[in-house]
Amino acid sequence: MLFPTSTFAIFFLIVLPLSWLTMPKVHRWRPFILVASYVFYSWWDWRFIFLLAGCTLWNQLLAVRIHRATTQAQRKLLLTVALIGDLGVLGYFKYYDFFISSSQNMATIVGLQLPFSLRTIILPVGISFYTFMAISYVVDTYRGDFVPTTLEKFAVYLSFFPHLVAGPIVRPGELIPQLSVPRNPRRVDTSRAFYLIATGLFKKVVIANYLASHIVDQVFGAPTQHSSLEILIGIYAYAVQIYADFSGYTDIAIGLALLLGFTFPRNFDSPYAALSLQDFWRRWHMTLSRWLRDYVYIPLGGNRKGTIITYRNLMLTMLIGGLWHGAGWTFVVWGGIHGTGLAFEHWRRDRPGYVEPPDTRRRRITSRLITFNVVCVAWVFFRADSFPRAWEMLTGLFTGWGQASPLVTGSVLLAIAVGIGSQYLPARFPTRLMERFGRLPVVGQAIVLAFALMLTNTMGPEGVAPFIYFRF
Amino acid sequence: MSSQNPPDLPKLPPVRESAEQVLPPLPDDPAPEEPGVAPEPEPEPGSAAARAEARRRTTGHRPSERRLASTPGIGTSDQRSSSTEDGRRLSTAGHGLIVAVLALVFSSLLLAPGMHKSAFNGQPSTKRDVSLALTGGLTHVSHALLLDRPRALVQDAMGRQHADRIDVAIVVPPSTVTPKPGPTPSGKPAKPVVPKPAAKQAFTPKKKLRLWIAGDSLVIVPGYSIVRAAGGSPVIQSVGGVDGHVATGLTRPDVFNWFEELSTQVNRLHPNVVVMNFGANDDHDYMTGLPPGTSIGPFLSTSWIKEYRRRVGAVMDIVNHAGGVVVWIGLPVTRSPAETQEFDRINAIVLGEAKARPGKVIFIDTYTMFAGDNGGYSEYLQNDKGDSIKVRAGDGVHFEPAGGDLIARQVLKQLNEQFDLTSWRKHTSA
Numbered sequence: 001m002l003f004p005t006s007t008f009a010i011f012f013l014i015v016l017p018l019s020w021l022t023m024p025k026v027h028r029w030r031p032f033i034l035v036a037s038y039v040f041y042s043w044w045d046w047r048f049i050f051l052l053a054g055c056t057l058w059n060q061l062l063a064v065r066i067h068r069a070t071t072q073a074q075r076k077l078l079l080t081v082a083l084i085g086d087l088g089v090l091g092y093f094k095y096y097d098f099f100i101s102s103s104q105n106m107a108t109i110v111g112l113q114l115p116f117s118l119r120t121i122i123l124p125v126g127i128s129f130y131t132f133m134a135i136s137y138v139v140d141t142y143r144g145d146f147v148p149t150t151l152e153k154f155a156v157y158l159s160f161f162p163h164l165v166a167g168p169i170v171r172p173g174e175l176i177p178q179l180s181v182p183r184n185p186r187r188v189d190t191s192r193a194f195y196l197i198a199t200g201l202f203k204k205v206v207i208a209n210y211l212a213s214h215i216v217d218q219v220f221g222a223p224t225q226h227s228s229l230e231i232l233i234g235i236y237a238y239a240v241q242i243y244a245d246f247s248g249y250t251d252i253a254i255g256l257a258l259l260l261g262f263t264f265p266r267n268f269d270s271p272y273a274a275l276s277l278q279d280f281w282r283r284w285h286m287t288l289s290r291w292l293r294d295y296v297y298i299p300l301g302g303n304r305k306g307t308i309i310t311y312r313n314l315m316l317t318m319l320i321g322g323l324w325h326g327a328g329w330t331f332v333v334w335g336g337i338h339g340t341g342l343a344f345e346h347w348r349r350d351r352p353g354y355v356e357p358p359d360t361r362r363r364r365i366t367s368r369l370i371t372f373n374v375v376c377v378a379w380v381f382f383r384a385d386s387f388p389r390a391w392e393m394l395t396g397l398f399t400g401w402g403q404a405s406p407l408v409t410g411s412v413l414l415a416i417a418v419g420i421g422s423q424y425l426p427a428r429f430p431t432r433l434m435e436r437f438g439r440l441p442v443v444g445q446a447i448v449l450a451f452a453l454m455l456t457n458t459m460g461p462e463g464v465a466p467f468i469y470f471r472f
Numbered sequence: 473m474s475s476q477n478p479p480d481l482p483k484l485p486p487v488r489e490s491a492e493q494v495l496p497p498l499p500d501d502p503a504p505e506e507p508g509v510a511p512e513p514e515p516e517p518g519s520a521a522a523r524a525e526a527r528r529r530t531t532g533h534r535p536s537e538r539r540l541a542s543t544p545g546i547g548t549s550d551q552r553s554s555s556t557e558d559g560r561r562l563s564t565a566g567h568g569l570i571v572a573v574l575a576l577v578f579s580s581l582l583l584a585p586g587m588h589k590s591a592f593n594g595q596p597s598t599k600r601d602v603s604l605a606l607t608g609g610l611t612h613v614s615h616a617l618l619l620d621r622p623r624a625l626v627q628d629a630m631g632r633q634h635a636d637r638i639d640v641a642i643v644v645p646p647s648t649v650t651p652k653p654g655p656t657p658s659g660k661p662a663k664p665v666v667p668k669p670a671a672k673q674a675f676t677p678k679k680k681l682r683l684w685i686a687g688d689s690l691v692i693v694p695g696y697s698i699v700r701a702a703g704g705s706p707v708i709q710s711v712g713g714v715d716g717h718v719a720t721g722l723t724r725p726d727v728f729n730w731f732e733e734l735s736t737q738v739n740r741l742h743p744n745v746v747v748m749n750f751g752a753n754d755d756h757d758y759m760t761g762l763p764p765g766t767s768i769g770p771f772l773s774t775s776w777i778k779e780y781r782r783r784v785g786a787v788m789d790i791v792n793h794a795g796g797v798v799v800w801i802g803l804p805v806t807r808s809p810a811e812t813q814e815f816d817r818i819n820a821i822v823l824g825e826a827k828a829r830p831g832k833v834i835f836i837d838t839y840t841m842f843a844g845d846n847g848g849y850s851e852y853l854q855n856d857k858g859d860s861i862k863v864r865a866g867d868g869v870h871f872e873p874a875g876g877d878l879i880a881r882q883v884l885k886q887l888n889e890q891f892d893l894t895s896w897r898k899h900t901s902a
Contacts, residue, residue, distance in 0.1 A: 009576060013572065013573065013576070016568075016569055016572065017569055020565045020566075020569070097851075097852075097862070101852065101859075101860045101861075101862070104859070104860055105859045105860065108857065108858050108859055122866060123866060185564055185565035185566070186562070186564050186565075187554065187562045188562060188563050188564060188565050188567070188568050189556055189560070189562055189563075190562075190563040190567055190568040190571065191560055191563070192556070192560075193568065194568075194571065194572075194575075217692075217696075218696075218713050218714070221695075221696030221699065221700075221714065222696050222699040222700045222703065222710075224700060224703045224704075225699055225700070225703045225710060259565075259568050259572070261565065385872075385873040386873065389873075431558045431560070434560055435558075435559075435560050438560050438561055438563070442567065442570055442571055442574065443574065445571045445575075446570075446571050446574030446575040446577075446578055447575075447578055449571065449572075449575035449578075449579070450574075450575045450576075450577075450578030450579040450581075450582055451579075451582070451622070453575065453576075453579040453582075453583070454579055454582040454583055454622060454623055454626075455626065457579075457583055457586065458583070458586070458623050458626045458627060458630075459626065459630065
């Protein structure tokens, strides 16, 4: 069930009033929302719900055991068992074929035949997201930062439908406490909710889909057939497409949760206005980057074990982050570019005698341009279906200037400008918009929203393309 | 910059269920911990960062705390205050529900013509009948209240004036297929006319073979592979890119009218070769655009096959009449045995029409090309080096780029057999 469909609209219009009707007695609300979330998930494939249920039971069992364990050795052992189970399932569904085919291809080079066969495995939607949330739960319990809750609450935490298939990756301490007391029906931030839903839909349906179908797919599909200008604009267009697609989804998710009375953490904060790669990772997919920080980078030693180990940890964290996005070596390279960039920024800053240059307008512009273009180079590997294709993209940037560029149209440039320009809007702009919207009478708000939906539907393509991050 | 870092996670009291309303604020960002949260260098006096730092000291909040404070259960409780952190008033859940319902009602009126078309495009079912009845009524109301005007204005501005038109008309050119020789007056069958083998049409770098690719979603990935492969030939020019339309076919011109699209693009692009693929979305009982007075039976009934054969022949003829050759990519073996059987029957219809147009239609058999060792569906195939390559997408139907490359190789091989693409080299070297 995709968000921008009439099926989901009907589903949500049934769930929303029932959710508030059951909310005063939260012990009745939880089973209701659990069933609703499982219905939502089973819309893709009913078999997936067994995996979600299994993940819930497994992690709850281990978290409770970890909490009750009396010795550190026991707790560590139980945590290891929990992680093996979680990562084993994720590895099987997401990476089995990747590792087997990669191993077999390497073995073939040295004349060996491995006794493993490839399998056709369907990747369950959202498995990467809810596995990471489950890992947060057991690790936080192990660290003593969180006391395990009831199975029912944990099941709702893991399956709550607004975040289920593509995040944001919400921490136990952020959501589970909200599941325990009734949400106040007189304190709902509807202005923000509708703003996020309307802008999220526009970003996904109009901006992302338009750029995908009018330049990105053609350029990345056959780079050698396009001019350097088309390739350059195609890369920028993809940067905007993936931002609009993913941030659009999470905006809708956060807005839907708000209407139900729940608050999710922010997931994007104008990432293309970042001044450095480190800044970029504070703004892009924020819930994933903090997850990687807290559950990968810091356990590896963070930056407390010397310069070289810090660089290694940065690189490993970003390589894992790359692999999380997809079972392919191009994703690993994407992570590698970010890891290298972050390590470089550390090295530059940590040099003896380094003095931070003055914070001038020119310096900020230069920093933003450099950061954005490094991010775009990394996106080439993220989007390309193979290394040869990525190489063709990068070399094509230099070899085809002066050729005709029919794909670079005014509409494409406008969509890119809107996608990037929106990230430079002053923070007060959306606040004022929400404030004015909030002052309108009920009918006025409905009319504004209706026109926003009409514009989005009319300007968007026919049909609904799946969200990019669903396959992660 | 400090090189001393605090421990990984400063110890907090564990979060308990009873602590839902006011959770302990998150600790200060553990200093340089990457990615995402690392210490900021000391700001330059007078800079924007310094001003922000001064504000932080005044308010006692770090920016990250302020940001997090608007997130659930972090710092402040959204359950207590009557307004948001930025001073906006909060509303009631009922208010949200009413706005949502009214917005959907109003937008339904604004979008009525488009919704009616979407309902029409559905497969025959009770749901479709209900949707058609509802959206039909909405369309009348919308038109009477002039609420369909804003959408029409936006469509005009975007050059999509006819986007909501329900188009089922099929313009089919007269068939080029000569009927099978019937019995002569003497009762003996006529001798088939064997045309003299025509010389291959030659193309050169100055007079390139123009190639266009069109079809449903199955043509998109192989299409880009063909465009890439064609890019390596100095005598083949891809024109019009890859015209792939998801969830379309020949049975539902109301969803997308391929007959019109092919006629338009063939006249515009003048391709010598059109690579096409249809049929994956045609395995249904229902067709629109039937000739007046015609009805058809269920999928693969005699009447269905007759009408589908007419349509397959028609799209081939549209290209052939304009002087082009069709390369038809057949439907592949799929993960679903039932679907594979249906695709097999559609392939047989296409193959029959292709054979009826010798020299003008080339059929690429992807069924055997993608069959695994056991003759059935396989997601992976081995290449010449013995490496396993993923050729089919996870949905069990579409192709991966490596699979598209296999098809592209076959298409180019067929083009080399059909046309003279190399003799120009001899003239050049001479």
